[in-house]
Amino acid sequence: MNPVVSVFRHPPDGGRGYHRDTRVRWALEEVGQPYSLRYVTFSEMRRPDYMQLQPFGQMPVYQEGDLTLFESGAIVLHIAQRFAGLLPGGPDARSRSIMWMFAAVNTIEPCIASGSVGYLEQRLQQLALVLGEKTWFEGEDFSVGDLMMVSVLRPLKDSDILKQSRRLQNYVACGEEREAFQRALNAPPSVRRTSGRSDENLSVENFAL
Structure with a gap:
């Protein structure tokens, strides 16, 4: 079923x-x-x-x-x-992907809901540093961590706060472009x-x- x-x-x-x-x-x-x-x-x-x-x-x-x-x-x-399809093959990469999924819902999403602009800016800066120039958290491999993080960030895509980060803007755009x-x-x-x-x-x- x-x-x-x-x-x-x-x-x-x-x-x-x-x-x-x-x-x-x-x-x-x-x-x-x-x-x-x-x-x-x-x-x-x-x-x-x-x-x-x-x-x-x-x-x-x-x-x-x-x-x-x-x-x-x-x-x-x-x-x-x-x-x-959403978890990498290696055990370490799988664990990291799940970690980023929890980071999205436990760290980033509550910051967005709190309405604290300064706190959110700090968290987004930290997130952008970790992402760096990679397409996804595991490099070229999209995972459940990316799916959840992009989902959490999407409501910010037209906001000034996300526009401050080219890396995160591109990250969200890449997620939305997926078929x-x-x-x-x-x-x-x-x-x-x-x-x-x-x-x-x-x-x-x-x-x-």
């Missing part, structure tokens, strides 16, 4: 892909795993049957057979470990993918909560 990802029926960001379900869909596209979308309204997110899946009434929810997961970081890590990201971003809601690598053979399917 293909995974099912719950998404907003009416995304508050106007479909720009800033919500956390985009990370999950991007990960599935990167590994070529077919999946379905179930779109949910804000009122449905407060219903008891939905909150049995996500006790905080938030997005996203990921269902794969008998497994139900919430929290985008946990879901993306599961996808990376379950399907080939898998574009497929995840442009997939219309309420469609079922019969192929994770193509927009062909899409059929509409409604999912009851």
Whole structure:
């Protein structure tokens, strides 16, 4: 059975892909795993049957057979470990990729949410120094760490604070240029993918909560 990802029926960001379900869909596209979308309204997110899946009434929810997961970081890590394509082959590189995934959600994202410009500037400067002139954290190999870091940085891409760093601007742009990201971003809601690598053979399917 293909995974099912719950998404907003009416995304508050106007479909720009800033919500956390985009990370999950991007990960599935990167590994070529077919999946379905179930779109949910804000009122449905407060219903008891939905909150049995996500006790905080938030997005996203990921269902794969008998497994139900919430929290985008946990879901993306599961996808990376379950399907080939987002973790490097060597054990050290795999661990570093997971480290950067956690750095994105535990260090950078809270700085953005805090609204502390000075603190965020410091963290972004430190991040840019580590990235250097590399395309990705592991050089030329895109990984789950990059997927999560680009996802976290994307809402800043038009801000003055990110424009201060050419390295990070290029880093985000490279992530957005990936075909898998574009497929995840442009997939219309309420469609079922019969192929994770193509927009062909899409059929509409409604999912009851």
